[in-house]
Amino acid sequence: MAMQDEMVRAGTHIRNHMLNFINSSSLKCAVELGIPDVIHRHGGPITLEELVDALAINKAKADHLGRLMRLLTHSGFFVDAKIKDHDGYALGPPSCLLIKDHPFSLASFVLGATGPVFAGPWHHVSEWFHNNDSSPYQTAYGKTFWECASQDPEVNHHFNQAMARNSLLVMSLVRKYCRDVFEGLDSLVDVGGGTGMVARTFADEFPDMKCTVLDLPHVVAGLEGTKNLVYVGGSMFEVIPPAQAVFLKMMANFGGGERKLKEWVKIFNDAGFFDYKTTQVGLMSLIQLFP
Missing domain, CATH: 1.10.10.10 (Winged helix-like DNA-binding domain superfamily/Winged helix DNA-binding domain)
Structure with a gap:
């Protein structure tokens, strides 16, 4: 029995x-x-x-x-x-x-995460383990996600919209629990900042902070800044505009990685940072690095 x-x-x-x-x-x-x-x-x-x-x-x-x-x-x-x-x-x-018009709506994020662009590659993971492709997305569609986004305006639009909506919710939590982290900074660059939802929040919250959004040219094309927000087209692997602080929201899909804390610490140390502080924000963590 x-x-x-x-x-x-x-x-x-x-x-x-x-x-x-x-x-x-x-x-x-x-x-x-x-x-x-x-x-x-x-x-x-x-x-x-x-x-x-x-x-x-x-x-x-x-x-x-x-x-x-x-x-x-x-x-x-x-x-x-x-x-x-x-x-x-x-x-x-x-x-x-x-609700689609809710200021922190995740409707577009749900549609993106459950649609073929995100969910489709999961049907090819076992195949991907046998080949040399950089990600299951490449195995499924014959190109990387970033190549697809640069060539397909619709994919680019929906992805950026989903990221912007998610960023709004994330930044509301950062603003509530971690505002003191950013007080006193005179400049900040958001690396891979998409359409600038995060940087725009910083710019509105801290009018004296000069904020820069760095992302690929097709992502920032046509976007207009404000008196303390500018967009720069380029690659983070080539050059990052100088600023007092660099902000990155790490990606775990489309070639990104999920890491344990000790793996993060090795990356921090290898990059020349020898002190760090973590702040839990919901299911996420804000990690501050200090040289």
Whole structure:
């Protein structure tokens, strides 16, 4: 009996991981349909019938929408709500960040992370382990992500939009918990700063700080700065504009790496930094390096 129980637990564990894509795919579907936006505009809990009408979907698939909502409710994105004698749904705390016009909306980030550009390469990881490609993205599409972004304006736009939205949320946390880190600086360069959402936050928060965004020419093309914010097209591997502080938000995908602290410390030391301080910000850490 004990062995049978263990087999059931093992099988359940495998199935949970094997089918976990259903959770992210359902979340993607909710954002694509605009379900959080509809409930938000409704001004309160909404019945399934009202949701079907507002989404203008095929009414014959109302039951399937109900299944989707039950799954997303179980995942915490929505909450059950009684409306007279009818079952209904209200926004859960996470779904507020899926409303497209929310100042810290992660809707575009969700669509990017669950779309083919990000998710597709994961189907080629085992193949990638056998070849010399720099990343699974290159194995999947025959070119690096950065080459694709430089050649495809749509990919470039959606990626930069997703990064900007994510950066807004990150910077709200940095501003709340780590503002003192940046007080007194007269200049800062954001390396790989994309469309400048992070640097623009610094520039607004510290009017006397000169902020520079360094990114590839196709990323910053056409972007206009302000009196204390400028854009520079170039590569971080060639030259970084001089500044009192250099800001990098490290990437873990598309050829980036995820490192343990001791691995980070070796990189710091090899680069000539011998002191550092870490500040936990949610699931992320702000690392300060000192020469």
